[in-house]
Amino acid sequence: MMAKVEATIVGIVSKILVSIGEEIQKGQEVIVLESMKMLIPVESAIAGKVTAVHVKESDFVNEGEVLIELEELV
Amino acid sequence: MSELTDKSKRLQNGGHPKYHQKLAEQGKLFARERLALLLDENSFVEDGLLANSLEEGLPADGVITGIGKINGMTVCVMANDSTVKAGSWGKRTVEKIIRIQETAEKLKAPLFYLVDSAGARITDQLEMFPGRRGAGRIFYNQVKLSGVIPQICLLFGPSAAGGAYIPAFCDVVIMVDKNASMYLGSPRMAEMVIGQKVSLEQMGGARMHCSISGCGDFLAKDEADAILIAQTYFSYFQTPVQVDYCISPIADKISELIPHEQNVPFDMKEVIGALVDKDSILELKELFAPELITMFARLKGKTIGIIANQSKTKGGVLFGDSADKAARFITLCDAYQIPLLFLVDVPGFMIGTQVERAGIIRHGAKMIAAMAEATVPKISVIVRKAYGAGLYAMAGPAFEPDCCIALPTAQIAVMGPEAAVNAVYHNQIQALNPEDRDSFIQMKRKAYQEDIHIYRLASELIVDVMVEPEDLRNELAKRYDLYSEKQVNFSKRKHPIYPV
Numbered sequence: 001m002m003a004k005v006e007a008t009i010v011g012i013v014s015k016i017l018v019s020i021g022e023e024i025q026k027g028q029e030v031i032v033l034e035s036m037k038m039l040i041p042v043e044s045a046i047a048g049k050v051t052a053v054h055v056k057e058s059d060f061v062n063e064g065e066v067l068i069e070l071e072e073l074v
Numbered sequence: 075m076s077e078l079t080d081k082s083k084r085l086q087n088g089g090h091p092k093y094h095q096k097l098a099e100q101g102k103l104f105a106r107e108r109l110a111l112l113l114d115e116n117s118f119v120e121d122g123l124l125a126n127s128l129e130e131g132l133p134a135d136g137v138i139t140g141i142g143k144i145n146g147m148t149v150c151v152m153a154n155d156s157t158v159k160a161g162s163w164g165k166r167t168v169e170k171i172i173r174i175q176e177t178a179e180k181l182k183a184p185l186f187y188l189v190d191s192a193g194a195r196i197t198d199q200l201e202m203f204p205g206r207r208g209a210g211r212i213f214y215n216q217v218k219l220s221g222v223i224p225q226i227c228l229l230f231g232p233s234a235a236g237g238a239y240i241p242a243f244c245d246v247v248i249m250v251d252k253n254a255s256m257y258l259g260s261p262r263m264a265e266m267v268i269g270q271k272v273s274l275e276q277m278g279g280a281r282m283h284c285s286i287s288g289c290g291d292f293l294a295k296d297e298a299d300a301i302l303i304a305q306t307y308f309s310y311f312q313t314p315v316q317v318d319y320c321i322s323p324i325a326d327k328i329s330e331l332i333p334h335e336q337n338v339p340f341d342m343k344e345v346i347g348a349l350v351d352k353d354s355i356l357e358l359k360e361l362f363a364p365e366l367i368t369m370f371a372r373l374k375g376k377t378i379g380i381i382a383n384q385s386k387t388k389g390g391v392l393f394g395d396s397a398d399k400a401a402r403f404i405t406l407c408d409a410y411q412i413p414l415l416f417l418v419d420v421p422g423f424m425i426g427t428q429v430e431r432a433g434i435i436r437h438g439a440k441m442i443a444a445m446a447e448a449t450v451p452k453i454s455v456i457v458r459k460a461y462g463a464g465l466y467a468m469a470g471p472a473f474e475p476d477c478c479i480a481l482p483t484a485q486i487a488v489m490g491p492e493a494a495v496n497a498v499y500h501n502q503i504q505a506l507n508p509e510d511r512d513s514f515i516q517m518k519r520k521a522y523q524e525d526i527h528i529y530r531l532a533s534e535l536i537v538d539v540m541v542e543p544e545d546l547r548n549e550l551a552k553r554y555d556l557y558s559e560k561q562v563n564f565s566k567r568k569h570p571i572y573p574v
Contacts, residue, residue, distance in 0.1 A: 008387075008388055009388045009389070009391070009424075010426050010428060035388075035389060035391070036389055036391045036421045036422065036424065036425070037337055037421060037490050037492050037493055038337050038339070038385065038389030038390070038391065038421050039337050039338060039339060039389070040339065040388060040389045041339060041386075062428075063428065
């Protein structure tokens with residue numbers, strides 16, 4: 001099943017911690033956003049394999065915007 | 075068997091066995107079993123068992139009311155019996171609920187609402203809906219009792235339409251996952267009236283209310299869990315725990331948990347865990363607006379209410395929902411004499427079009443007003459940064475905390491050095507050659523850091539005391555003890571114009 005990791009807050013993409021094809025754990029930090037001068041890690045709610053990364057560093061994102069797509073690992 | 079005994083036994087069995095069967099299939103308990111779990115053994119006395127008993131099929135008119143004890147303390151209860159006409163309200167149902175509210179007021183006893191009801195019995199509407207002692211009086215009484223006696227709602231099933239206001243007016247709402255729901259209009263009604271097709275869980279399920287709407291405080295995994303949560307919650311209103319049990323084996327580890335860089339997230343819950351008595355935490359609204367933590371805990375046996383910024387989630391920034399959550403919790407603690415502890419690590423209130431349109435200013439004002447009005451012992455601890463209106467909302471020095479404590483990592487300012495230098499020197503920076511900008515910015519930031527250094531603020535008496543993190547637990551316990559006799563009335567006016 002496909003799943004999405006969305007921005008939890010409006011801000012700038014500070015760091016992308018994963019790449020396409022990488023397997024990640026549930027709760028793993030996948031992106032760090034910067035907002036209100038704070039570093040805000042975004043975690044994946046599920047374990048999965050990264051199928052798409054929709055942002056690059058320094059991009060502006062709105063809350064709820066899709067950052068990463070995953071294929072859920074069963 | 076005498077006629078009365080026989081009749082009482084039948085009435086105590088509730089509705090038709092097929093409805094009991096349905097309960098079991100849904101993982102639900104019979105209302106009387108719920109009460110047996112909640113109350114001390116053999117402590118319950120019941121009023122109105124024979125209500126509407128001349129009618130067939132309406133034992134106790136669908137609600138059980140009475141008085142009992144929890145941990146030896148007197149409490150009043152009402153429990154909908156969903157085996158009787160789906161727990162719907164008739165004339166006597168409403169009268170029984172009103173009477174137990176009146177009893178609770180007279181006894182100054184907490185009132186537990188065990189809700190599982192389809193709402194008004196439409197066939198009886200003239201008798202139970204519009205009049206002086208109609209259902210509206212239940213809500214009127216709830217509002218009147220709010221802050222006088224604890225009102226605790228356990229939601230086991232639906233709480234529909236007007237009935238949804240019972241939880242809304244309670245201090246706290248415990249919802250059973252999958253079974254509990256609250257909604258003004260059912261999915262069926264929504265499809266008819268506004269053409270929306272949606273499931274009950276999406277419309278008003280327990281998880282939605284506990285994580286998105288904020289109407290629920292606790293998501294219980296089943297009914298026994300919900301009852302345990304209610305008992306645990308209530309224990310914070312009872313006598314202090316024996317001091318022998320009140321230890322924190324890791325109070326000296328706090329400094330290791332707090333990063334010195336202001337923008338690096340950490341888990342404030344670990345700091346709280348080290349600060350308060352072992353296993354003494356009960357978090358309210360854990361799933362809702364988690365960037366702000368609200369919890370009861372014990373400090374050397376005594377209950378305190380904690381409001382803390384969680385930098386791990388959304389940077390600990392205050393949003394409309396987090397401000398609402400804080401306002402509500404502060405009001406709850408202040409009403410029942412529970413001392414407040416603010417653990418401050420806040421970058422400020424969120425900015426941007428989205429939050430402005432959602433009214434962040436008026437939501438923030440609610441939090442600031444509730445905090446300002448709170449007259450219980452109130453301590454703010456500046457753990458790390460306290461920027462902008464965030465300082466005010468978290469019981470900053472101007473808002474009459476009994477003391478403002480700073481840890482060595484504290485930083486108080488209108489805004490952080492990065493934002494401040496950019497705001498003040500923007501034009502100058504732009505006028506510089508690009509290669510000179512960085513060193514200019516670094517120099518100005520350093521000067522700004524020195525200007526707002528915490529020792530400077532302590533020297534100016536902006537904070538009252540500075541403490542090492544490992545001494546914080548003892549410092550707080552001593553101070554709460556010394557402030558415990560505090561008697562302050564915020565105002566003699568009728569009430570403020572609430573910024574809602």
